[in-house]
Amino acid sequence: MSALTYSSRATTHPTEVGRNLLSIIAEKQTNLCVSLDLADTEKILSLLDTLGPLICCAKTHVDILPFSGPDAISAFTDRLAALAKQHNFLIFEDRKFADIGSTVKAQYGGGVYKIAQWSHITNAHSVPGPGIIAGLKEVAQEVGQPRGLLMLGEMSSKGNLGGGEYLQKTLEMARGDKEFVMGFIAQCAIPPQDGEDWIVMTPGVNLGSKGDGLGQQYNTPDLVVREKGCDVIIVGRGIIGAADPKATAEEYRKAGWEAYEKRIAA
Numbered sequence: 001m002s003a004l005t006y007s008s009r010a011t012t013h014p015t016e017v018g019r020n021l022l023s024i025i026a027e028k029q030t031n032l033c034v035s036l037d038l039a040d041t042e043k044i045l046s047l048l049d050t051l052g053p054l055i056c057c058a059k060t061h062v063d064i065l066p067f068s069g070p071d072a073i074s075a076f077t078d079r080l081a082a083l084a085k086q087h088n089f090l091i092f093e094d095r096k097f098a099d100i101g102s103t104v105k106a107q108y109g110g111g112v113y114k115i116a117q118w119s120h121i122t123n124a125h126s127v128p129g130p131g132i133i134a135g136l137k138e139v140a141q142e143v144g145q146p147r148g149l150l151m152l153g154e155m156s157s158k159g160n161l162g163g164g165e166y167l168q169k170t171l172e173m174a175r176g177d178k179e180f181v182m183g184f185i186a187q188c189a190i191p192p193q194d195g196e197d198w199i200v201m202t203p204g205v206n207l208g209s210k211g212d213g214l215g216q217q218y219n220t221p222d223l224v225v226r227e228k229g230c231d232v233i234i235v236g237r238g239i240i241g242a243a244d245p246k247a248t249a250e251e252y253r254k255a256g257w258e259a260y261e262k263r264i265a266a
């Protein structure tokens with residue numbers, strides 16, 4: 001796990017999006033990414049306006065939103081981008097690409113969502129092999145804006161096939177493109193080799209629950225950041241389902257930040 005500070009990593013991270021994310025984390029003192037799993041665009045946007053100062057990143061599942069048509073999609077993503085700029089956070093569309101390079105290229109750049117246009121970060125499964133990274137990268141380069149990829153090394157859900165040898169093989173694949181792959185979705189730190197710095201973003205974080213009855217498993221910010229060495233906590237229902245999302249987000253921000261400070265001091 002990294003004993004380095006977010007701010008020092010912000011100057012040396014091999015990817016531009018990684019450097020941007022680490023700078024935001026250091027500047028705003030927050031390693032909290034909120035997961036906006038709501039089927040109401042207005043609720044998402046108003047929540048983000050409230051939570052913006054407390055987060056480094058906003059995670060979306062754009063395909064759960066009931067849009068009336070393409071104009072509604074671009075109106076939403078434009079407003080999302082404006083909020084990200086205003087409050088200085090990044091957008092992470094949790095798309096989990098999982099197909100051959102040629103197909104993911106079309107899915108990332110095209111269709112109705114045009115994810116690459118507005119999402120700074122997205123993620124991909126390693127199942128298809130390195131062609132998935134190459135396909136997504138072609139689109140990222142065409143966009144002409146910094147775009148970063150997280151490889152799915154281990155999911156949070158019970159019985160998932162990730163971790164162990166799967167994670168190791170995913171890491172070897174990521175090493176094929178250290179300028180585009182910024183890190184991993186995983187439940188533990190990924191030990192770097194020379195010059196590497198993998199940002200680990202971790203879902204399955206909740207302070208008041210152990211699971212959701214559908215396979216989700218929760219750990220605390222302290223366990224994932226201090227003990228396991230992960231970098232960013234991803235919290236959905238723990239915040240968006242709370243009676244007071246702002247006060248609750250501040251609790252998660254504080255817990256995630258204190259866990260990081262203890263890790264650095266150890």
Ligand code: 5BU
Nearest residue numbers: 035037155156185203204216235236237
């Ligand atoms: P929750 O409400 O904190 O359980 O939401 C977790 C979010 O993170 C949700 O959007 C999932 O789709 C997402 N997620 C996850 O829970 N576990 C994983 O391994 C990955 C994503 Br990858």
